[in-house]
Amino acid sequence: MTAIKELRDHFAEIMRLNYIQALLSWDQEVNMMEYKSLEGRSKQVSLIEKLLHQRVTDERVGTLIKKAEKLELNEIEKAMLREITREYNLATKLPEELVTEIAETSILAAREWREARKKSNFSIFQELLEKTVELQKEKAEKLGTHPDLYSTLIDLYEPGATYNWIANIFDPIKPKLIDFIKKLNSSPNKPHDSLLKKSYDENKQFELSREIIKKLNFDFGYGRQDKVTHPFTTSLASFDVRITTRTTEPFPDCITSTIHEFGHAIYEMGIKKELHDTILCNGTSMGIHESQSRMWENIVGRSKEFWIYWYPTFQKYFPENLKDYPLEEFHRAINIVQPSFIRVNADEVTYGLHIILRFEIEKDLIEGKIQVDELPEIWNTKFEELLGIVPPNDAQGVLQDVHWSMGSIGYFPTYFLGNLYAAQIYNSALKAKPNLPEDYKKGEFSNLLSYLRENIHQHGAVYRANDLIKRVTGEDLNPDYFLKYIETKFKPIYRL
Amino acid sequence: MTAIKELRDHFAEIMRLNYIQALLSWDQEVNMMEYKSLEGRSKQVSLIEKLLHQRVTDERVGTLIKKAEKLELNEIEKAMLREITREYNLATKLPEELVTEIAETSILAAREWREARKKSNFSIFQELLEKTVELQKEKAEKLGTHPDLYSTLIDLYEPGATYNWIANIFDPIKPKLIDFIKKLNSSPNKPHDSLLKKSYDENKQFELSREIIKKLNFDFGYGRQDKVTHPFTTSLASFDVRITTRTTEPFPDCITSTIHEFGHAIYEMGIKKELHDTILCNGTSMGIHESQSRMWENIVGRSKEFWIYWYPTFQKYFPENLKDYPLEEFHRAINIVQPSFIRVNADEVTYGLHIILRFEIEKDLIEGKIQVDELPEIWNTKFEELLGIVPPNDAQGVLQDVHWSMGSIGYFPTYFLGNLYAAQIYNSALKAKPNLPEDYKKGEFSNLLSYLRENIHQHGAVYRANDLIKRVTGEDLNPDYFLKYIETKFKPIYRL
Numbered sequence: 007m008t009a010i011k012e013l014r015d016h017f018a019e020i021m022r023l024n025y026i027q028a029l030l031s032w033d034q035e036v037n038m039m040e041y042k043s044l045e046g047r048s049k050q051v052s053l054i055e056k057l058l059h060q061r062v063t064d065e066r067v068g069t070l071i072k073k074a075e076k077l078e079l080n081e082i083e084k085a086m087l088r089e090i091t092r093e094y095n096l097a098t099k100l101p102e103e104l105v106t107e108i109a110e111t112s113i114l115a116a117r118e119w120r121e122a123r124k125k126s127n128f129s130i131f132q133e134l135l136e137k138t139v140e141l142q143k144e145k146a147e148k149l150g151t152h153p154d155l156y157s158t159l160i161d162l163y164e165p166g167a168t169y170n171w172i173a174n175i176f177d178p179i180k181p182k183l184i185d186f187i188k189k190l191n192s193s194p195n196k197p198h199d200s201l202l203k204k205s206y207d208e209n210k211q212f213e214l215s216r217e218i219i220k221k222l223n224f225d226f227g228y229g230r231q232d233k234v235t236h237p238f239t240t241s242l243a244s245f246d247v248r249i250t251t252r253t254t255e256p257f258p259d260c261i262t263s264t265i266h267e268f269g270h271a272i273y274e275m276g277i278k279k280e281l282h283d284t285i286l287c288n289g290t291s292m293g294i295h296e297s298q299s300r301m302w303e304n305i306v307g308r309s310k311e312f313w314i315y316w317y318p319t320f321q322k323y324f325p326e327n328l329k330d331y332p333l334e335e336f337h338r339a340i341n342i343v344q345p346s347f348i349r350v351n352a353d354e355v356t357y358g359l360h361i362i363l364r365f366e367i368e369k370d371l372i373e374g375k376i377q378v379d380e381l382p383e384i385w386n387t388k389f390e391e392l393l394g395i396v397p398p399n400d401a402q403g404v405l406q407d408v409h410w411s412m413g414s415i416g417y418f419p420t421y422f423l424g425n426l427y428a429a430q431i432y433n434s435a436l437k438a439k440p441n442l443p444e445d446y447k448k449g450e451f452s453n454l455l456s457y458l459r460e461n462i463h464q465h466g467a468v469y470r471a472n473d474l475i476k477r478v479t480g481e482d483l484n485p486d487y488f489l490k491y492i493e494t495k496f497k498p499i500y501r502l
Numbered sequence: 503m504t505a506i507k508e509l510r511d512h513f514a515e516i517m518r519l520n521y522i523q524a525l526l527s528w529d530q531e532v533n534m535m536e537y538k539s540l541e542g543r544s545k546q547v548s549l550i551e552k553l554l555h556q557r558v559t560d561e562r563v564g565t566l567i568k569k570a571e572k573l574e575l576n577e578i579e580k581a582m583l584r585e586i587t588r589e590y591n592l593a594t595k596l597p598e599e600l601v602t603e604i605a606e607t608s609i610l611a612a613r614e615w616r617e618a619r620k621k622s623n624f625s626i627f628q629e630l631l632e633k634t635v636e637l638q639k640e641k642a643e644k645l646g647t648h649p650d651l652y653s654t655l656i657d658l659y660e661p662g663a664t665y666n667w668i669a670n671i672f673d674p675i676k677p678k679l680i681d682f683i684k685k686l687n688s689s690p691n692k693p694h695d696s697l698l699k700k701s702y703d704e705n706k707q708f709e710l711s712r713e714i715i716k717k718l719n720f721d722f723g724y725g726r727q728d729k730v731t732h733p734f735t736t737s738l739a740s741f742d743v744r745i746t747t748r749t750t751e752p753f754p755d756c757i758t759s760t761i762h763e764f765g766h767a768i769y770e771m772g773i774k775k776e777l778h779d780t781i782l783c784n785g786t787s788m789g790i791h792e793s794q795s796r797m798w799e800n801i802v803g804r805s806k807e808f809w810i811y812w813y814p815t816f817q818k819y820f821p822e823n824l825k826d827y828p829l830e831e832f833h834r835a836i837n838i839v840q841p842s843f844i845r846v847n848a849d850e851v852t853y854g855l856h857i858i859l860r861f862e863i864e865k866d867l868i869e870g871k872i873q874v875d876e877l878p879e880i881w882n883t884k885f886e887e888l889l890g891i892v893p894p895n896d897a898q899g900v901l902q903d904v905h906w907s908m909g910s911i912g913y914f915p916t917y918f919l920g921n922l923y924a925a926q927i928y929n930s931a932l933k934a935k936p937n938l939p940e941d942y943k944k945g946e947f948s949n950l951l952s953y954l955r956e957n958i959h960q961h962g963a964v965y966r967a968n969d970l971i972k973r974v975t976g977e978d979l980n981p982d983y984f985l986k987y988i989e990t991k992f993k994p995i996y997r998l
Contacts, residue, residue, distance in 0.1 A: 046739020227538035243542020
């Protein structure tokens, strides 16, 4: 057997252990919320963690990688070797004590962060965040993927991306977004959202969200939808992708966040059979993954055409709220653009500024230009610069996100990259299939899906994000598509 | 570290893998019923199977067992060594080809059995059943736990039990049961079950079953209840025991079968902390396990006192069926004794005869006194001798149970042993706490539970069944308690 085939087989077992790990975690989130003790489960998770680590760092892997590098490989094998090498480096370049310290710190930090957010008291979290930042810097130093530390961290989530590359994209957008938001909000004819504040039965919302993803071609023969507090999507096998839905947030969050998770799931479900059980059976980057979820959630799921099809059903489900409310106004209401404090509730236009804020802060933190204890003040100052409002407290400011407590520094930029990728990919889809919006009016979504399957999904992690976007759209990531998308969409909504 | 402590640690990891395996299976039964493909899951199951086998057959285990045998061990360590040796022998005495052949045959046999039962055509299943019987004989020969093959198979499920020991218990009961059933059915005043044939809302039944097990002290902080087609109980960790409920069978099956599974679960939940993560953190035998489920289901859950407390609630839930129906008649209806074809639906009194039938047939099959092709005829002849009726077809006769297709020959007797153990243990509980039935009238079930926890549950698999029953009741298994229990219970119900 050739070295690459041996590696492939070796990693097939690793993939299976990963899926088992994913089940342990899915089950914990979905089924153990009322449990008093997670002791047994956490021992099981540690055991699989240990088995995974043993297998990835197996000295055979190092030897086989060297052998495989000398082979003539086809496109898929090359990608496989690239990803296997990446995993091997991540697992072997970090000293065991560092890995343990990061894991232990993140457990403590998660607790302190939760407490700090609850009490809106940053000082509770400060010390452990300082330690977390130091540990992430040390990690980046050991990995040394890029010359600067922050790029190395970003690369963990968006392989190949660097700080400079992202900054070159984000910097010119920033003033344009700020301007555009001001322009929209100067409109004399803004949408109203009072009807979204009414009460919508949770079970009916769940039922509708299920009906919608069915129509979007989510196949319940290969996946599930369950209720949770914090929605997520996870793959438990190539043919077992599960999404989760919350019904507790204001309407229509249940619907839009379910469509969002659907977008993640349908990506994983569409990976071609040839890649199943290999290390390439994954989305290729967090940014590309987010492009799929955001495209379905926002570009499709908040479009007028989508609601031309669905609104009558919603009116039947919620006659007391919607019967006499025109589609036009409903569509405007769910597309309100307004500076707000919480990232996860932000609209499509302001969202990018929430990310740019974090991106700039993370960079300065990692470079030591700002200190952890200065964060609350810097957050609020920058927030006002970008969004024109000041968070009333740290819970709604610097403490709102879980990411830093988990040590996930460098993750945030991928969210906004997702929006940018989405607009550019969708532009290509529209060029290839100009009738897509007409489809939605008829409840027909398979033409968009087949475009995405053909061009994005089937390839799994074969192509890196930048190669993929070039293959699909013929050019590098270009934020103009996003800027044009929001302008074309929101000006009419704001009657400008 | 001493050899026994090393073994303990080695088997802690094995327990964790067992729990992970249990989650894979629980999730498949509960969450994947609509799935089109179980390919990914079955690969995960095989992987854990392989990891388990490697660990149990690790040569270190053999060496450590020999070392541990020379140590002075306390009671728990002795039991641990006994169970570890048992596992090791089971895993090492059987040649790998035999294990593989048994596994492969059982997959094929399960399919053919299902088909045969659907079409009520035994010949479809015959060939694979012949092979299954031969493989089980070969397995028993290799294991050689007892001089006769059938005892060796029985020992897999009821450690320490033999054919002769069971026959000595079952033989004298047989004619007594036959007589008693005739006597009951000669009563001029038999109960009626027409009200059980009415329609009972499935969701309400599920809700009530949940309320009942809560009251029985099932702690949802350490377990779950989910809906399935075939109820079962499984432990996913010491503090994670899950039961399942079906709502599809005629009333009150949902209630009684949920109480049955509760009985299994509460046994596992009561094992003392000292035994957690060890090989002793299990029920000690199938028979003792069944004694716990049957005691709660039948002795408690079908008692008059239990229903004095619960019937008013049921009347409120199902006024259209029960409002004007007296408790007395309801209690009689759910305790009808009547020869019937299907074991799993049999009442407490006829149940034993269903088991004795299978026990006698299995013995003759394994000894080659009867051939597989004769089974349908022998089944029907014996069935008439024991229960006075002849199955109208093989689907309701010899093909009804899944066990033989899985190679589980020797399992059936443990079900009836469970009933016998239950009556004897309950008799002791009553002697210690004569007020138990008065408790039930008040919805108070913790006194029985604490008796069982103290005397049975906490010990896990420390004591073999025969030692346990002697510790608890002061004597060996004695079927008179069961005979007396059914006489005292059913004569008044039948107004005799």
